[in-house]
Amino acid sequence: GAGVSQSPSNKVTEKGKDVELRCDPISGHTALYWYRQSLGQGLEFLIYFQGNSAPDKSGLPSDRFSAERTGGSVSTLTIQRTQQEDSAVYLCASSFRSPGYRGADSPLHFGNGTRLTVT
Amino acid sequence: AQTVTQSQPEMSVQEAETVTLSCTYDTSESDYYLFWYKQPPSRQMILVIRQEAYKQQNATENRFSVNFQKAAKSFSLKISDSQLGDAAMYFCAYRSRDDKIIFGKGTRLHILP
Numbered sequence: 031g032a033g034v035s036q037s038p039s040n041k042v043t044e045k046g047k048d049v050e051l052r053c054d055p056i057s058g059h060t061a062l063y064w065y066r067q068s069l070g071q072g073l074e075f076l077i078y079f080q081g082n083s084a085p086d087k088s089g090l091p092s093d094r095f096s097a098e099r100t101g102g103s104v105s106t107l108t109i110q111r112t113q114q115e116d117s118a119v120y121l122c123a124s125s126f127r128s129p130g131y132r133g134a135d136s137p138l139h140f141g142n143g144t145r146l147t148v149t
Numbered sequence: 150a151q152t153v154t155q156s157q158p159e160m161s162v163q164e165a166e167t168v169t170l171s172c173t174y175d176t177s178e179s180d181y182y183l184f185w186y187k188q189p190p191s192r193q194m195i196l197v198i199r200q201e202a203y204k205q206q207n208a209t210e211n212r213f214s215v216n217f218q219k220a221a222k223s224f225s226l227k228i229s230d231s232q233l234g235d236a237a238m239y240f241c242a243y244r245s246r247d248d249k250i251i252f253g254k255g256t257r258l259h260i261l262p
Contacts, residue, residue, distance in 0.1 A: 061248055072155075072254035073240060086249050088150075123194070127248060137196035138186075138250065 032056075036122050036141035043112055043148055051107040051144045055124030062105050063138065064097060065121045073121065079105060080127075112148045119143040151176045153243050155253035162231045163261050169216075170226045170256045172241030182244040183217070185226045186252070189237040197239070200224065228258075236260045 035054040043049050055062050064076040075089040079099040090096070094113075099105040109116055123138040152175045162168035174183070185197040200208045200217050207215050212232075216225045228235055241253040 063250060065252070070257075073252040075249070075251050078249060080248060085247055119192070121194075137184075137199070138194065140194040143192060 034122055034124050034139050034141035036120075036144050038144060039142060040145045041147070043146070045114060045148055046111055048108065048110045049112055049146065051109075051120050051122075051146070053105045053107070053122030053124075053141060055103065055105070055122070056126075056139055057103075059124035059126050059136070059139070060102070061125045061127050062099055063123045063125075064105070064107050065123070066091075066118045067121055067143070068118045076107070076120075109146075112146075114148050117146055117148045119145050151178070151181075151243050151245055151249075151251060153241050153251055153253040155241055155256050157256045158254070159257045159259070161259040161261055162228075164231055164233060166231055167227060167229045168231055168258065170228075170239055170241075170258070172224045172226070172253055174222050174224065174241070174243050176222070176243065176245070178246055180246060183215075183224045184242040184244070184250075185213070185215070185224075186240045186242055187235075187237045188240065188255070194240075198226065231260050233260050233262065 037052045063078040065073040067073050077087050077097050081102045082099050094110045097107045121143045123140045125138050126136040154173045181202045183200045187195045187197050198208050198210045198213050207217050212229045214227045238255045238257050240255045244250045
């Protein structure tokens with residue numbers, strides 16, 4: 031697609047329910063990142079993927095959070111048993127990285143985010 | 150683990166003046182990338198400028214330039230001739246050798262007409 035697509039754009043859920051947030055990166059982008067942004071705050075790193083692998087899951091706030099990426103493309107962030115403190119905007123970004131640390135790369139391209147509200 | 154610190158939550162500058170946003174980071178790596186991203190009210194993140202740590206020359210993009218001090222682990226952004234469209238949240242970011250990218254908490258920049 032033309033850009034990074036995230037769905038849904040807004041999600042209101044009841045405390046204790048599970049939610050799935052989807053990210054469709056730009057075609058050909060090898061790296062995919064998930065961040066959380068609370069109102070007026072910075073970007074909190076959650077997880078990133080190189081292809082289908084997640085080298086660093088250290089940012090996931092608790093074991094209620096999980097993410098996967100399939101086919102080197104679409105990624106899903108799942109939050110189980112949602113809590114009110116999970117309310118935030120969840121941003122996905124992708125970029126192209128060729129092999130090698132100084133290989134060619136692109137800037138991060140961000141989606142418009144999913145605004146999650148837990149009531 | 151790497152950290153990125155932006156110590157100025159908010160700043161204001163008069164239109165046409167120059168402003169400098171501060172960023173410091175902590176790392177044990179010697180090779181990495183640094184970035185400044187802009188987030189206007191639309192919430193869409195826009196890359197402003199990037200710096201490779203192995204390059205001593207400071208990056209410049211039109212009215213935007215950086216002061217990269219590797220030994221001090223400092224990476225400030227200078228905006229010259231500030232314009233109303235520069236009003237936004239600015240984030241400093243660090244990319245490690247394993248491609249993890251972390252952001253600071255941001256600095257909200259106000260442009261005064």
